[in-house]
Amino acid sequence: MGIGADTMADLKSVCSLDSLRCHPVDQPPDTDFVPPDPTLRTLIQRKKKQDHRASLKICKNRHDLYADELERLTVGRKPEEEADMVPEGEVVLTINVYYPATFEKFTYVRPHVTLLMTGSHSLAELRDAICCVSDLQVCGEFSNTPDMAPDFISKDHYKSAFFYFEGVFYNDMRYPECQDISITTIEWAKTRNFPAYSQAKMEDTRFVDLKLKVGFPYLYCHQGDCEHLVIITDIRLTHENDCLDKKLYPLLTHKHRVTTQKCAVCHVYIGRWFTTDDQFAPSDPCLFCDKCFRMLHYDAEGNKLGEFLAYPYVDRGAFN
Amino acid sequence: MPRQRVIYSDVFYDPLTQDVEELLAHFQQTDSVRYEEFSAIWREMGFSDVFIGTTSRSELKRFCRVALATAVKYFLPPYSYQIRVGGLYLMFGLYNTQLAVPPVQIRLALRDWAQVQKFVKDSVDSGHQDVVYIYQKLVASKAIHYTAMPHLLTFLKQRKRKKEAVCEGFIGRTVAVQELYSADILEEGSNIQSQYETLKEATEEVGSKASMTQRDFTARLKDCMSEFLTWQQKTFSQHNKESGDDEDEEEEEKSAEASSSRARLLSSIKQKSYSNFQEVSKARRHRQQETVEESSSGAEQVQETLQRRRPPSLRARTWKSLGVTREECRHQSWLLSAPEQQRVAVRRTNQTPPFKP
Numbered sequence: 001m002g003i004g005a006d007t008m009a010d011l012k013s014v015c016s017l018d019s020l021r022c023h024p025v026d027q028p029p030d031t032d033f034v035p036p037d038p039t040l041r042t043l044i045q046r047k048k049k050q051d052h053r054a055s056l057k058i059c060k061n062r063h064d065l066y067a068d069e070l071e072r073l074t075v076g077r078k079p080e081e082e083a084d085m086v087p088e089g090e091v092v093l094t095i096n097v098y099y100p101a102t103f104e105k106f107t108y109v110r111p112h113v114t115l116l117m118t119g120s121h122s123l124a125e126l127r128d129a130i131c132c133v134s135d136l137q138v139c140g141e142f143s144n145t146p147d148m149a150p151d152f153i154s155k156d157h158y159k160s161a162f163f164y165f166e167g168v169f170y171n172d173m174r175y176p177e178c179q180d181i182s183i184t185t186i187e188w189a190k191t192r193n194f195p196a197y198s199q200a201k202m203e204d205t206r207f208v209d210l211k212l213k214v215g216f217p218y219l220y221c222h223q224g225d226c227e228h229l230v231i232i233t234d235i236r237l238t239h240e241n242d243c244l245d246k247k248l249y250p251l252l253t254h255k256h257r258v259t260t261q262k263c264a265v266c267h268v269y270i271g272r273w274f275t276t277d278d279q280f281a282p283s284d285p286c287l288f289c290d291k292c293f294r295m296l297h298y299d300a301e302g303n304k305l306g307e308f309l310a311y312p313y314v315d316r317g318a319f320n
Numbered sequence: 321m322p323r324q325r326v327i328y329s330d331v332f333y334d335p336l337t338q339d340v341e342e343l344l345a346h347f348q349q350t351d352s353v354r355y356e357e358f359s360a361i362w363r364e365m366g367f368s369d370v371f372i373g374t375t376s377r378s379e380l381k382r383f384c385r386v387a388l389a390t391a392v393k394y395f396l397p398p399y400s401y402q403i404r405v406g407g408l409y410l411m412f413g414l415y416n417t418q419l420a421v422p423p424v425q426i427r428l429a430l431r432d433w434a435q436v437q438k439f440v441k442d443s444v445d446s447g448h449q450d451v452v453y454i455y456q457k458l459v460a461s462k463a464i465h466y467t468a469m470p471h472l473l474t475f476l477k478q479r480k481r482k483k484e485a486v487c488e489g490f491i492g493r494t495v496a497v498q499e500l501y502s503a504d505i506l507e508e509g510s511n512i513q514s515q516y517e518t519l520k521e522a523t524e525e526v527g528s529k530a531s532m533t534q535r536d537f538t539a540r541l542k543d544c545m546s547e548f549l550t551w552q553q554k555t556f557s558q559h560n561k562e563s564g565d566d567e568d569e570e571e572e573e574k575s576a577e578a579s580s581s582r583a584r585l586l587s588s589i590k591q592k593s594y595s596n597f598q599e600v601s602k603a604r605r606h607r608q609q610e611t612v613e614e615s616s617s618g619a620e621q622v623q624e625t626l627q628r629r630r631p632p633s634l635r636a637r638t639w640k641s642l643g644v645t646r647e648e649c650r651h652q653s654w655l656l657s658a659p660e661q662q663r664v665a666v667r668r669t670n671q672t673p674p675f676k677p
Contacts, residue, residue, distance in 0.1 A: 011449060011450060014356055015453055015457065040370060041335035042333070042370050043370065043372070044335070214468055214473065234469070236427075237466040237467075239465055241422050241423075
């Protein structure tokens, strides 16, 4: 601005942080409790709340402790190598991926996963970062061959997936098994009065190339029918306080924990087997953990005892 | 599990907004933009204590976000320059005294960026060095997040959309009319008109029969503008004088006076804003070059603009899609210099009858 050194020194002294200090330096106020006789309305309100809370006997809330745990771990992390540093001017997106909706029970909470991504990441990387339990589902009845179960994970069988942003379907075409599952929707839309949709490849599109609306719901579909709502909540430029290590992105900042269902016998381990028509089970259907299942249904040599149908079960909270 | 109400989940927090408005009202009364004055008021009110008392970390982060968003609100238009400077100082103060670690950043949206640049340029041109210094200090300490949207998106269903009350006393007065006055548009207009008149006289057939302009067009425009300017200065300085008298009284009475004068401000400013609309539409009519009476149409325009401010009703939208525009109907009511009663009758038939069960 072209001002002299004296004016600069003046400015510095006037606008220093000392001017904002309301209490003398050697008497810092107690930041946990509101001081008595507050004049500001915010403090009056807060004091009321504090007094009310003191009258109830609630112990410390566990949720508060873990609330920002994930974010705290990654804030301000710098990479070891220079090449992995997120460049200046890079855009960071905050994406909420919601768990597939269950309509049996209407809840006020919308469980979701929050991921941070940079603009130069491709959609395929986002897809890889989304963990859904439906990917781990195993189809088939395995009562006769309980040890062969892990060979048939759905993720390996049905690799197709697509994203839908602003009228364009982005398909995953990385593997030869991937089919274009969006074509059905596009053709159906053509027969009705919908504007024409187009297609593109997921792995070729980066976030900077997309046209997005903040807060608008988009779709991620995989396994043919498992649909997730995707909402972009925030877009901003990178800042020195962000995690600057490119390798850590997509970064998980928030994840809803789902309550897991435990074994019907021990109530300790998470259920991994789901049986129907089972003469040993107390209810139909019934959930067992691996140990209890084998102990109850198979003898020491591994022979099947009795009649039952067993399916491997993946609990919703498998990613907790 | 019962639904848990999250505190500070809305964008702004009422008691905090009241505190901030009080601070800015004191600052406005000092009639200066110097940082020393602001920091004196800050210290007097003990404003850095707003952060005290929040125990949980997430609460504190949310509160800091809300506080900074409130400060940014006063930094952007339509507030007057002094209030915007106050907003900038407030941003600086809150950012540096916040208790959250790591500090919560100030969000600046893309659409406001041009306004901010203009503000800084104006400050540089006017030589307000402390304003520029504070701004540069904020930028240098990496306090700003450059975002796409001004507020962080949260998903809580709002039962009732609360209309944010804009503190009327802080809004900057419009200077558009002044600029128009100082520009030489009036001269140009009169030149063009005289040229037109001479050309018209030259063509003998048309000469005296048709006239597209009013003879005293520029004179009337000038009258309107000067009337507006004098009225603006009169009302604005009147309120300044009123608030100036309060300084001798005690602090509680001052705040009571300020709130009652604020109420008076609100009511008078509402009238001001209606006449603002009146002014604009008058000018538009002149440009359209129709012959209309000045006085009678004032009140109707107030009501018509009130109606226009609401989103178009279903009836209006259907009419529009069928090809009959509501604008045309309104235009016609302007063209006819009809007496007041008839105009009211026209409007009544346009409205849907009230529902009777």
